[in-house]
Amino acid sequence: MEERLCDDALELEKFVSQMKEIMVEHVNNSRKPDALVLDYKSPEELKNVNTWHPGFMGKLYAGTNPVGIISEMLITLLNANSHVYHVSPALTIIENTVSQSLAKLLGMGEESGGITCPGGSFSNQLAMITARTCMFPEIKTKGYHAFGKKLMVFTSISGHYSIDKTAMTLGLGIDNVIKVPCDDQGRMRTDELERLIKNSFQRGEMPFYINATAGTTVLGSFDPLFEIGKIAKRYNLWFHIDGSWGGSLVFSNKYRHMIDGANLADTFVLNPHKMLGTPLQCSFLLARDKKIFSQSNSLKAEYLFRQDDDLGDGTVGCGRRPDAVKLFIGWKIYGIQGYQMRIDHAFKMAKYLTLIVRNNQRFKLVLDEPPSLQVCFWYLPIGIDFNLENKRFRKMISMITKEIHRRIMYRGKFLLDYSPTIIGEKEFPCFFRIALNAPSICEKHLEDMVNEIEKTGEDILEWYEEFDDEINGEMRNGVNGNGYIDIENGLNK
Amino acid sequence: MEERLCDDALELEKFVSQMKEIMVEHVNNSRKPDALVLDYKSPEELKNVNTWHPGFMGKLYAGTNPVGIISEMLITLLNANSHVYHVSPALTIIENTVSQSLAKLLGMGEESGGITCPGGSFSNQLAMITARTCMFPEIKTKGYHAFGKKLMVFTSISGHYSIDKTAMTLGLGIDNVIKVPCDDQGRMRTDELERLIKNSFQRGEMPFYINATAGTTVLGSFDPLFEIGKIAKRYNLWFHIDGSWGGSLVFSNKYRHMIDGANLADTFVLNPHKMLGTPLQCSFLLARDKKIFSQSNSLKAEYLFRQDDDLGDGTVGCGRRPDAVKLFIGWKIYGIQGYQMRIDHAFKMAKYLTLIVRNNQRFKLVLDEPPSLQVCFWYLPIGIDFNLENKRFRKMISMITKEIHRRIMYRGKFLLDYSPTIIGEKEFPCFFRIALNAPSICEKHLEDMVNEIEKTGEDILEWYEEFDDEINGEMRNGVNGNGYIDIENGLNK
The missing domain is CATH 3.40.640.10 (Type I PLP-dependent aspartate aminotransferase-like (Major domain))
Known part of the structure; x- marks a missing residue:
């Protein structure tokens, strides 16, 4: 410890050099074609989520950028x-x-x-x-x-x-x-x-x-x-x-x-x-x-x-x-124009995703024109009619959304989110909510993501039929049997 | 911007390399004999405070360490x-x-x-x-x-x-x-x-x-x-x-x-x-x-x-x-023993400072035995009797403490703090409060700091006599004429 204290500068040089290698490799890996946004593991062998990955579309934040990294390094260095x-x-x-x-x-x-x-x-x-x-x-x-x-x-x-x-x-x-x-x-x-x-x-x-x-x-x-x-x-x-x-x-x-x-x-x-x-x-x-x-x-x-x-x-x-320093440095480097480009790119991606979802009959948009950067939609299996008035349909579509989500999380190529909501007076069962934010997202990622949902939707047909009876049973008894079927209560919790 | 986005890893490498040089130089500079903890400037040409400097003794935190830096870098990289x-x-x-x-x-x-x-x-x-x-x-x-x-x-x-x-x-x-x-x-x-x-x-x-x-x-x-x-x-x-x-x-x-x-x-x-x-x-x-x-x-x-x-x-x-990660990494690297050494060193420094202050008749400890890592004391000019019962003395000693503090801040070798307090039923006028925390503090720094206060105290004698009449005037009129004489009101604010 005593010795450590004297060598702060030397140790810092060594640590930061090593950390630099790790950071650059982390970011490089996040952009490789076979990269995973989430390497799913049991808690014992856990890794974390890679927010630099363009597949991270689940939350309203995304990975940061090199400018962000150095601004945090400055704050930490100052420990101010x-x-x-x-x-x-x-x-x-x-x-x-x-x-x-x-x-x-x-x-x-x-x-x-x-x-x-x-x-x-x-x-x-x-x-x-x-x-x-x-x-x-x-x-x-x-x-x-x-x-x-x-x-x-x-x-x-x-x-x-x-x-x-x-x-x-x-x-x-x-x-x-x-x-x-x-x-x-x-x-x-x-x-x-x-x-x-x-x-x-x-x-x-x-x-x-x-x-x-x-x-x-x-x-x-x-x-x-x-x-x-x-x-x-x-x-x-x-x-x-x-x-x-x-x-x-x-x-x-x-x-x-x-x-x-x-x-x-x-x-x-x-x-x-x-x-x-x-x-x-x-x-x-x-x-x-x-x-x-x-x-x-x-x-x-x-x-x-x-x-x-x-x-x-x-x-x-x-x-x-001193969190303001981070916006200060970003604003200085990117300028208003840089931020505008980032925002406009995100809107462009949101509009593109809206388009491909709208043109695919396996999907149904929650709002026909998403107001900003969240694109929300359901996956509809073949042979199922879209009918929000029907309680059984609402239970089923929530269950399907959650199961597709679970499987996609497990594979780790995309980190999406789902949610129920209330619009007007109506309860809307769980749908996919894709947040378009990261500048690294391009058209290809969105096409891949939609394909991934569609393919997963087809895969679960067998699973779905197995659970169909269970849903009917629950509907009769009013029982909420498992964690995947909670939409009716969920909104009132 | 578009180009920037594609080159995240490359840009990160460049930025972190540059930042590493800045960081190592910053820490190295903070340990040089002529280093300043605060380079006093007008707002137009301002620098910030260097918390890595052993002279940073004003607050209950201090500079961090290389382990702290890399743990923050990890958090920022993950942006989790x-x-x-x-x-x-x-x-x-x-x-x-x-x-x-x-x-x-x-x-x-x-x-x-x-x-x-x-x-x-x-x-x-x-x-x-x-x-x-x-x-x-x-x-x-x-x-x-x-x-x-x-x-x-x-x-x-x-x-x-x-x-x-x-x-x-x-x-x-x-x-x-x-x-x-x-x-x-x-x-x-x-x-x-x-x-x-x-x-x-x-x-x-x-x-x-x-x-x-x-x-x-x-x-x-x-x-x-x-x-x-x-x-x-x-x-x-x-x-x-x-x-x-x-x-x-x-x-x-x-x-x-x-x-x-x-x-x-x-x-x-x-x-x-x-x-x-x-x-x-x-x-x-x-x-x-x-x-x-x-x-x-x-x-x-x-x-x-x-x-x-x-x-x-x-x-x-x-x-x-995820702030817990910082303690996790520190605890893993330093261990309980490393933290114990850090704490015990700080206590040793507090006891040493207490000793030199106690043995110098120009100083008066606020508590004869400081309870932990803050050592609090007044500087007493020659010819002034210590008498807390006397309102005039209390005003004067507060004024002297603040003026010495102001001059030391201006020179920038030490960043100290001062405070009034209430102990028992009594109001105690402003005294120096030195927080011993940073592991980089050694006996020599404390001796230098005490000398700096003492020397500054001698320098202000002339200044003090000039203000003496003013104090008397204010005492008569009950007026709080300037920012340096506010102890009586300060505690009730």
């Missing part, structure tokens, strides 16, 4: 803590500058700015904490228990679950998050929003916070931000936009119209670690008035915070990774 | 997300295994385990959320507003401010965090704790949570965990230990007795990124019953979480960095 200015002066200035640039790009105005949080959920959490303190400062000191009215939160039924978790955390209660229905494209219905707000006021409650979603998790839908912003203003509610996924569209001239209305937000979340390929985590909470974070969240802990520039004071954390 | 098992199988198993090993090392029992959070504040937050849901599950759904009794939290006056921020976040209200007085060594007084709990019950409130601190932020004091644990049990309160700083002593046979009683905790926070040199962030929230996190915090978001092994389900976050 962006909680107070005097131990991280340059990084504090970078965080302020990048946040302000992002907020201005979104049209949030001259006084706008922001702060990073360790992920979109914590950004959503800090937004609601800040909103509550700004609107009802006495809750900060006396607590919600002493408050006269019940605070109510509004989000669409397709909004992220972190809104519920935040309501749980803040002591508002999950039951007091009102889920506004969506239209048939998965967007919040503003007529319903306004009706529900009015009803809540009439019940003597205190509506205070609307969460609009710019890019929902499952379908990639965009709530009508401009309309929602007007309603928030009409009823004096805090207007928060969860743009964790879709906020990055601000970098694309072609698609930024999808977040029109962002300028009306009081607070806005944007996660470059999703659509821009910045390493995990990198999440910005932006505000129309950049001073609200320190004003509402500071406790003036004198042993630590002494300057207005101490960023940690505006959060509910203490030590912080 | 430990929220769900199926995209991070190996990392999920590592997090479970390391958490369980840590909890068992602390004596928390066979069912114990834990989870990582992005920093100690978020660990403290998740502990209180979990406690509240376990004890009063209806608050999760109906909210605290509908709850019959006012929930009360107990922590010492020297506990970390994240307890207040958590009470703010959870809607409990900062006023409902009862600050238990400390004894003359900065430890929570258990007689006062018990009296305050009884009083709270008598007022019809609902005490539910005790936060004990194992290693306070300023003085490094350890609350009497065993006694507090017994009181928690007697009154059926949740017993949380904030061992963000001191929990790592579990790795040292020589000092682990300082956290005796840890085994009584319901939840325990331990931050390897502080005393063990793991890169920022690495914070574990451990529990006697590892199942409580998913049981109390899950919302069963079916689109995402499907397995008991999905770690994110037990948190209030979504995407997560």
Whole structure:
């Protein structure tokens, strides 16, 4: 140990050289034709998932890039803590500058700015904490228990679950998050929003916070931000936009119209670690008035915070990774144009996948025109009629989706995802959800992936017939016999 | 951009090679005799702080080490997300295994385990959320507003401010965090704790949570965990230990007795990124019953979480960095013995610094025997009598400490910190707080640092006399004229 300490520089050179070999080999391997995105193993002989592989299409993030790697190496080398200015002066200035640039790009105005949080959920959490303190400062000191009215939160039924978790955390209660229905494209219905707000006021409650979603998790839908912003203003509610996924569209001239209305937000979340390929985590909470974070969240802990520039004071954390540095370096190297190319390429791939799925009669798109980068569809075995009204069909199609998914995961060439959802008033059973994000994805990968699903679908026909009786039995008895048939309960859990 | 995408492996090789040179040079430079820990610049020509420098003694973390660097490189390369098992199988198993090993090392029992959070504040937050849901599950759904009794939290006056921020976040209200007085060594007084709990019950409130601190932020004091644990049990309160700083002593046979009683905790926070040199962030929230996190915090978001092994389900976050990997790799390479050597070396340095400060009549120790790795003291100019009862003396000594600190920061050879505190009933004006943590610190650095303070103290004599009249004036008028003289208000802020 003692010796080790003296040789830090030497040891670092040796370690990083070895690590470089491993890294380059890892990335090279991920692009070989026979590469696996997941080398399926029992827990005893486990490997991990390779997010650099173009077959990684299961989540809203993807592998990072060499620029991302060196920005993380820089952060690690500095081992810097962006909680107070005097131990991280340059990084504090970078965080302020990048946040302000992002907020201005979104049209949030001259006084706008922001702060990073360790992920979109914590950004959503800090937004609601800040909103509550700004609107009802006495809750900060006396607590919600002493408050006269019940605070109510509004989000669409397709909004992220972190809104519920935040309501749980803040002591508002999950039951007091009102889920506004969506239209048939998965967007919040503003007529319903306004009706529900009015009803809540009439019940003597205190509506205070609307969460609009710019890019929902499952379908990639965009709530009508401009309309929602007007309603928030009409009823004096805090207007928060969860743009964790879709906020990055601000970098694309072609698609930024999808977040029109962002300028009306009081607070806005944007996660470059999703659509821009910045390493995990990198999440910005932006505000129309950049001073609200320190004003509402500071406790003036004198042993630590002494300057207005101490960023940690505006959060509910203490030590912080300087995550803004990652977007700063990426933005410097790629530029807005580089990010635009990345986004536009992803849209091109989403449109291509939509096309080949639409033109294949074994598939059925969930939305005929996917709103952004998630393409969602079912595989339909030959001889089965598509009929969502039929409960038996819904059970069966969920079961088929999950079994195909399981087999594809096992083979490891693609990492896909599946999900159920609710659109309009209807429950939609499990479908494939393909997230097009990684710039390494090209047309060929999508064709291969569709072929893989189709081939697997044909393979399971025998398996499916075997389980057919079981489904019928369960339908009669109302029993949920195994882990693969849980859609009916799943949505209500 | 398109081209860039195809050449990821090549580009990575080039970037990492360049970065390696920068990193090795950075570390080499930090160990040269004339190196600066802070190269003071105006914001326009700013550099950052070098945490690898042995002069970085201002915070409870320090520079990391080559092992830390490569573990972060691995995490970045994988760009893995430990929220769900199926995209991070190996990392999920590592997090479970390391958490369980840590909890068992602390004596928390066979069912114990834990989870990582992005920093100690978020660990403290998740502990209180979990406690509240376990004890009063209806608050999760109906909210605290509908709850019959006012929930009360107990922590010492020297506990970390994240307890207040958590009470703010959870809607409990900062006023409902009862600050238990400390004894003359900065430890929570258990007689006062018990009296305050009884009083709270008598007022019809609902005490539910005790936060004990194992290693306070300023003085490094350890609350009497065993006694507090017994009181928690007697009154059926949740017993949380904030061992963000001191929990790592579990790795040292020589000092682990300082956290005796840890085994009584319901939840325990331990931050390897502080005393063990793991890169920022690495914070574990451990529990006697590892199942409580998913049981109390899950919302069963079916689109995402499907397995008991999905770690994110037990948190209030979504995407997560697999921070446990950093302790896993460090523990594998250094072993318990390596960590013990690191800790024991830090104690040796703290004892040495205590000795030279005690033997120099220009200094006065705040605590004659510093409890752990923070050595706190005042510099006393010649001809000034040490008298804390005297308000004028307290103002002056704070002013002197801050001015010496400012000048030392400006020169950049050392990054120290200062703080006021309350011990017993008394307010203690600003003193130097030196945190001994980095293994690169040796006796010579401490002698140089003490000389630097002493020399700077002599230099400011003239400056001090100039301000002397001003102090007298302010004392008469009760005016706080400038940023350097704020101690009297500072503690009440």
